[in-house]
Amino acid sequence: MGRYVARRLLQMIPVFIGSTLLIFCMMYALPGDPVKALWGEQSSDPAQIAALKHHLGLDQPLWWQYWHYLTGLFHGDFGTQIASQRPVADVIAQAFPVTIRLTLFAFVFTVVAGILLGLAAGLRAEKALDRLVLVFTLLLISIPSFVLGFLFQYVFAFQLGWVTPTVQDSESFSQLMLPAVVLAALSLAYVTRLTRTSVAENLRADYIRTAVAKGLPRRRVVGVHLLRNSLIPVVTFLGTDIGSLMAGAVVTEGIFNVPGIGNAVFQALTRREGSTVVGIVTLIVLVYLAASLLVDLLYAVLDPRIRYA
Amino acid sequence: MTLLEVRDLHVDFHTRDGVVKAVNGVSYSVEPGETLAVLGESGSGKSVTAQAVMGILDMPPGRIPKGEILFHGRDLLTMSAEERRKIRGARMAMIFQDALSALNPVLTVGYQLGEMFRVHQGASRKEAKAKAVELMERVRIPAARARVGDFPHQFSGGMRQRIMIAMALALEPDLIIADEPTTALDVTVQAQVMELLADLQREFNMGLILITHDLGVVADVADKIAVMYAGRIVETAGVKELYRSPAHPYTKGLLDSIPRLDQKGKELYAIQGLPPNMAKVPGGCAFHPRCPAARDVCRTELPPLAAVGDGRGSACHFWKETLGE
Structure with missing residues (x-):
């Protein structure tokens, strides 16, 4: 280990x-x-x-x-921005927490909503609810996130007036909600489908039949026996997903004007600021690597048949 | 009172290709302490009948259009789902064929055994674990205390099947249904597991339904036998009578296809043809296309399970001839 x-x-x-x-x-x-x-x-x-x-x-x-x-x-020197003369380390230190907050928000939303939807669909495979979820996730997968972003802005900010169209205060959870949901949309669709397939498949497994034959209540059959096994592939996906959420933030932060690293990297790209882009992208790569290591370790906790050598 | 009585049970499966009648009017009974062996090829409906008794049939696609399953005189089929759940595992338990796939791979055996006590008796985690160790000792698993936290894949096939047995025995049920409990095991381990099962059955005076296609196992442990073919019971008899003089050509064929030492060098008998496709069961007696004694009447008329004397039954138009041969 x-x-x-x-x-x-x-x-x-x-x-x-x-x-x-x-x-x-x-x-x-x-x-x-x-x-x-x-x-x-x-x-x-x-x-x-x-x-x-x-x-x-x-x-x-x-x-x-x-x-x-x-x-x-x-030496801890990330270089200096040419236009603003600010050290890149400062730019990252200011923008990174905002993106972390946004990404975590999106991640939690993906996990909770994705697993619940997937479980609901998987337990009723081939029924009406399952079909509905299938169409819904297909829609999420096929709509590009900037279209979804503008659509949400139009509906929830301009028409309904529930939220501000752009993020004024990056500490406010209610303001981050809309960008987080847009950012999570694609991953949510994948997690839902993955969970659904895994649940529907495991539902036919022999050990589920055993659990029923033991006289366990349905809550326990599903919550303990089915879910533990079904989540193994989902967890693997979620690990790599943290990295893609951060990368997806470039577009989402642009739409909602969130002052995170996505925005910073976009501005740096238009100005050809090499050191800023390299610094931020490298950071995302490191987060990605760390997350996948964490998930691989978690994998062994979820599935005792896995051993590391 | 009879422990379990199945009366005229029918089970259908509604599939895309139409209705498959898997079980067509099966009746059998088990007394406390008695072992009933249900014999038949794959697809004969023996497992489906057992699953209907346990209440673990997938419904849909499965359906029970007709029949009664009386357990201690009460019909299980008219009970509420919650009432049945409380009986499952506690009063009647099932042992499955392949313990590796039947046990949950991500939970320790201690957890899976202890779950019986936690769910049915409200035991605490600690009590459940202690009882799990006790159970593992009872089915003679060495170093039970040390192994209670191990996962199913860390045990050998025989030990895993012992864990399945322990799980079924946990709450000392009145009835155990063992669905081919030794098929996946080595021959030497088979004998040990069957012996263990028989010992425990005697100790607790449980009824046992042994589903198998292994005639050797049946001869050793069963009291009576029901032979199934194409979703019906074709012959039922005590073990000794059945082995001595089968009253149905199918049973006779099965017994003749056992390899015997005194027949060494001679060609082994085999029943010709294949078991029927359950979506297209032949009319009349379902066995007629494979039966060496089939006549015209067999193709058109379904033989009822006729009494053949002293608690025996045979669903053959010509049982007298079969017996007399």
Whole structure:
């Protein structure tokens, strides 16, 4: 167990280097120039631009820039934003908690609503409720999140006036509710379907028949015997889902103007701020890796037949 | 009073391809301390009958259009679901064929055994665990105290089946239904498990319904036998009478297909043909396409289960000839 965790943690090192390098190269390959962008449409002095570029190290070859960035990271230096002159670490520290809050909110919603819906559908497989849930989840899967976001904004903010269309106060749960539901929609659909299939399948298992033959009340048959077994694949999915929720936040935060890392990374991308994008994306990658490790460990708790070596 | 009496039980399954009549008027009874063996090929309706008695049939698609199941004189089929649930596991229990799939893989055996006491007797977790250890000792599982927290996959096949038996015995039920309890086990382990079951049955004076297709097992432990074919009982008799002189060609065929040492080197007898598709059971006597003694009347007329003397019955038009041979 301890050795397994150690090995998994060591595996994160190459993934970390690989992902940062990849994003670094992509940023380098993108057209546009962060320094020129400072002047916008105005004419500028080429000498001044060259001097600033030299100062920022942008005139150096790619490998040098990457090496400089990596060594900086080990000193806790995430680099500095060119336009605002703010350290990237500050930008992340300010935006990250907002996204964490939004993601957790969406995650809890996904888990609770997804499992309940999936359980309800799976217990009545092939019946009316099951079909309804099937159509509903199909709808959620096929509507892009920005369409759903604007739709929700239109209905709940402009027509019904229940909420503000954008998030004014990122600490307020009631304001985060709408973006969280939009963010959760896709995962909710997947969790619902996964739970439904798993429940319907396990319902036919021999051990469920045994549980009924033991004279257990239905509540116990479903709640203890069925659910424990049915949730194993769902938990696996949820682990990887935390990462995709954070990535999905880029779009959702844009629609609802949430000042999280999604918004920050989007702004940085439009300004070609390499260090900000790499910093944030790397952070998301790390969260993703940590979440999947956690889930793999949880897997052994849920299913005792799994052993780590 | 008779412990269990099944009267004219019918079970249908409503499937996409139409109605499958799995059980067509089965009647049998079990007294306390008695062992009834229900014999038949797969698809003969022997397991479905047992599931109907336990109340664990999937309904739908299953349906019981007709019949009575009297347990201590009360009809189980007219009881409320809650009343039946309280009887299940406590007064009548079932042992399944494949203990590995019949036990929940993610719960410890101690939990699954203890659950019986917690649900039916309101025992605390601690009491339940102590009783689980006691049960495991009773079915002779070595180091029960140390193994109570183990999961089903950590036990051998024989030990797992003992755990199934322990679970069925937990609340000392009046009736145990064992659905092919030894089919999935090695031959040496089979004997041990059957012996254990027989010992415990004697100790608690339980009725036992043993569903099997293993004629060897039946001869050792059963008091009486019901032979099923295509959802009906075709012959019923005491063990000795049945083995000595079968009154139905199907039973005779089954007995003749047991390998015997004195027949070494000769070709082994086999009943020709295959068991019928239950969606298309042949008219008349369902066994006629495979019966060596079939005549015209067998194709058109369904033979009733006729009394063949001293508590015996045979559903063959020509039982006299079969007996006399």
